[in-house]
Amino acid sequence: MTPRSAAPDWLLRGADSGGLERIEAFFGGNAYAPHRHDTYAIGCTVAGVQSFMYRASLRHSLAGNTVVLHPDELHDGHAGTAEGFRYRMLYVAPSRLQEALGGAALPFVAAGVSTDPRLARAARALLDHLDAPLEALEEDDALLSLALALQAASGAPARPAAGDFRAARIAREFIHDDPDRVVTLDALAAATGRDRWSLSRDFRAFFGTSPYRYVTLRRLDRARGHMLAGRSLAECAAMSGFADQSHMTRHFVQAFGVTPARWLRIASVGRDLENERRTIVQDPGPGAF
Incomplete structure (x- = not known):
């Protein structure tokens, strides 16, 4: 078993942006037990090794990789090394991507981890500035880019899904x-x-x-x-x-x-860390410069 980092686990929720949930988090050991979302979970590994079981296989995401978890796919999460891992994640309802794709089949990235630079750029457009809400037009544009990047990364041709x-x-x-x-x-x-x-x-x-x-x-x-x-x-x-x-x-x-x-x-730990960071930035104290 990988030794656990001594640093405390924390989770920081990003500024509200039209129903999109955005987070940044750090975990030093086991992060999550097996669970499923009804959303896409699309994120960027910032530091360390982000490891998880997905579709019956152990996956590892390194810094710079993009994690793509499809709705209703069982997965867990833990640190791959003793240093722990830090990541940012966007949880987006499939309906938001359907609006952009016009009813096309939901893109499926089977591996759970992607090195596709198009997908990395699209995800970072939504995740790079968590402390600032997205403008409506900015969000719509970024979601379309994300939907198209997911289609490309899935390797499947864009096709309409059957059904009503x-x-x-x-x-x-x-x-x-x-x-x-x-x-x-x-x-x-x-x-x-x-x-x-x-x-x-x-x-x-x-x-x-x-x-x-x-x-x-x-x-x-x-x-x-x-x-x-x-x-x-x-x-x-x-x-x-x-x-x-x-x-x-x-x-x-x-x-x-x-x-x-x-x-x-x-x-709560993440919120305290963010408040501490803001206090340091706003009031650096004598001799800070």
């Missing part, structure tokens, strides 16, 4: 229209005018995950917001539509690979 993209999009909008509504497949079928099973298949094809997991991840997004606002875990569970705290924790670990308490702890 319009119905799948209506189902997704139905889920977002009322976050507190209990969503059933029958309700989605009624809203779209489609057979429930063909709709479920199309939703998976276009958005990379099932309707149920999509709804669950939206609840977890709300829970994380409540956690950062200082509410108790029991309150977060109740306010986000879970039966109780243990129900939320089980889904949280499945989605993010850490417990809610650990996620909040490393997020």
